[in-house]
Amino acid sequence: MQKRLSKTGLILILPSIIYLFFLSLYPTIYTVFLSSKEFNLARPHKSVFVGIGNFIRLFQDDLFRRSLLNTLVIAVFSIVLELIFGYIVAEVFDKRLKGMEALRTIYMLPMMVTPVVWGLVWVYIFNPNFGLANYIFEKVGLGFQPWFASGGTAILSLILVNIWQWTPFTAIIFLAGLSGIPNDIYDAANVDGAKWYQLIFSVKLPALKQMAMVTILIRLMDNLRLFDLVYSTTQGGPGSSTETMSFFIYRHGFKFFNLGYSSTAAILVLVFIILVSQYLIRLFYQGGEIGE
Amino acid sequence: MRGKIILVLTVVMILVTASVVFAQDKPLTGKTLKMIMIADPFVGAFEKINAKFEEITGAKVVMDSYPYDATHEKELISLAAGTGDYDVIVYDIPWVGEFVEGGFVEDLEPYIAKEDPKVMAMEDYFPVGLEAGKWKGKVYGLPFGLYFVLTHYRKDLFDAAGVTAPKTLQEMKDRAKLFTNNPNFPGVFGISMNFKRGAPVGQGWFEYIWNFGGKYFKGVYPGSTTEDWTPTFDTKEGVDVVKYFKEMLQYAPPGALNYAWDEKAMALQQGKVTMMSEWTVRTPMMWDEKLSKVLGKIDTTVFPAGADGKTAPPVGGWVMGIANSSKSKDVAWEFIKWFCSPEIHKEFCKMGGPASRFSAVNDPELMKAYPWYKTIAETAPLTFVDCRPRIPESFEIIDVVGLKLSEALQDQITPEQAMKDIQGYVTILMQKGGYLK
Secondary structure: OHHHHHHHHHHHHHHHHHHHHHHHHHHHHHHHHHHOEEOEOOOHHHOEEOOOHHHHHHHOOHHHHHHHHHHHHHHHHHHHHHHHHHHHHHHHHHOOOOOHHHHHHHHHHHHHOOHHHHHHHHHHHOOOOOOHHHHHHHHOOOOOOOHHHOHHHHHHHHHHHHHHHHHHHHHHHHHHHHHOOOHHHHHHHHHOOOOHHHHHHHHHHHHHHHHHHHHHHHHHHHHHOOOHHHHHOOOOOOOOOOOOHHHHHHHHHHHOOEHHHHHHHHHHHHHHHHHHHHHHHHHHHHHHHHHO | OHHHHHHHHHHHHHHHHHHHHHHHHOOOOOOEEEEEEEOOOOHHHHHHHHHHHHHHHOOEEEEEEEOHHHHHHHHHHHHHHOOOOOOEEEEEHHHHHHHHHOOOEOOOHHHHHHOOHHHHOHHHEOHHHHHHOEEOOEEOOEEEEEEEEEEEEEHHHHHHHOOOOOOEHHHHHHHHHHHOOOOOOOOOEOOEOOOOOOHHHHHHHHHHHOOOOOOOEOOOOOOOOOOOOOEOOOOHHHHHHHHHHHHHHOOOOOOHHHOOHHHHHHHHHOOOEOEEEEEHHHHHHHHOOOOOOOOOOEEEEEOOEOOOOOOOOOEEEEEEEEEOOOOOHHHHHHHHHHHHOHHHHHHHHHOOOOOOEHHHHOOHHHHHHOOOHHHHHHHHHHOOOOOOOOOOOHHHHHHHHHHHHHHHHOOOOOHHHHHHHHHHHHHHHHHHOOOOO
16 A cells, blocks of 8 residues: 555656656756866867866856855845835735725836836836936935946845835735734733834734745845846946846846856756855744744 | 629639739749847837838748847847757848858858859948858858948037047047036036946947057957967056047936946937947948937037047948848849848938948938948948957957946956956957967
8 A cells, every 4th residue: 555655646746756756956067067068159169177166266266256246235225225125115005994905906016017127117117318217316405326337336226116116015015914813912012001113013014024034035045046027127237336136147048148158057046046045044943043 | 694604713813823823923922931030129120121121022021139238148048959949040240150160051152152243342332241141261140230330410509619520549438538528518517428337338348448558359350360369358448438438428317327328319319419339230320310319410420530630440240141040042032132132221321221232322212312332331441350350259358348348437446456367358259269279
């Protein structure tokens, strides 16, 4: 009986195994293989084995280091601000006011559209000469801003678009969390004479902690492989001010077709994401236990 | 009744005969031709001429067009995969070496040999264009879309200020400075240039290096007889170009760090700047009756020379070839032969396409309609085919130059450091490519 069951089980999971093998495992193994070669798609006959040569080159590559830094800056600022704004928005939506449901749906819209499309829209909004952003800024006396057209403001503009698009995601998760807090707890807090800030810091935020951690993890992985927004707006520029790790991989892989070198960077990014997320998962798990 | 039957039969006979004749008139009926190109302003002209080809031959033409970098990406992936997605490939002159060495495009010599020389009229192309479509002496692309960089300027404002068109790089800088923040000329800036990271500013460097008296490889220069691929980017001249760009950035409109070809041309078309040096494919934008705010106010002149008076104005543009993986090479050749013929080329020019043949640039009708043709005729003999590299590594070299220049333009690094970094990068690239021992 036991044997038959496992056989049936095997047959049932076989499609998934085949799928994972061809679409996940095989490409990953092939990427590792490519990383040991100097391989250009336009000149495949000239490919040579270089061992760890690509890794050495990558560690010495200023642009890669810069892309790592940029990615981390974008990730940290985006996530922190998304959490803060997401919580505020969730609080507003949690008040069951008239028309709030329609507003909630509208607010979720940015998340529903692919980042490439929003990128193109924001390129127009941020156009220094005829964009809406500068029109408004000049009307209210804030003056001209270069937005994507200057190294300093380009990364801030990217973070702004990123936050604008993904705050609804944190908001919706926090809203679910807030709705899940039993009324008894609020009643108990009121009886104890809790102030509004005590309600936030001692009741609501602890209840949202687990959700916040999941959100951080998801958004961190999203941000570490941020590509589409950069591709459709700044293309890593001006200079290297908005070069992200994924854009770095794309540039070497699909502009120059140096698949060996770009595979090397891809592997490093993969390892980095795995390490960071594993570390965070452990941290959160321990935190959870202590909390309990 | 019998009469009616005869009438019906006669009509049917006529229709059948007509359809046979019709089909013979359209020899490519049922065939589809797929082509890929850049989304430059000549796309509109292509659409009209392709419709004509469809009408004459019965073939269906499907055309895809993309921005600059994406064109390279899509073409290379499709050609390397060998899936036969495209029959006619329209590719940039700097990519010729890469596409030929990769075995992606057909040698056109056997096709040309079979045709009537009068139809091909090879001697009618600008020699530099013909050379641009060749690799190791063989023709791989016909230069239907040859671009030259001309200096475009606001004649009305130049006259009002009492200055002439810039003849030297120094004069160009002086004019740019004169018109920037000048209370006599409110609302305009001196110049628009390609400052955007990547190919836009990268190609810009190559456009200016010759007139600064520099070069990018030791043995690559007009009239060179040696083959020496030692990079010469970090020379005084190379750094001078970067410094020149930095100075010119002050005389460009705010946000110019993100200017590529289209933004640059639009700034002049919308009356925001007084000058730009730009490829002839965007010159018709200034004469566009619907969109141009500077209609009748623009004149063109030859790209400014260096301090010693020597000049090699930039030449570029697109050649048309057949994909090696194409499954309809005969249809592709029929199209190329027809499209590039002097008659159709004139039609193409009439619709705003760039003049690439002597017969077009000297055509009285076209010369009258397009006043800048005189500047093309002056420019063409001065040009140098390898003003930008055409070797397989070109795309990467130009992009790296574009990255480092962009970093220098916004003070991330110094101009000297930028050229030093480029020199280092290109040296390794050339060593790997087997050019350097």
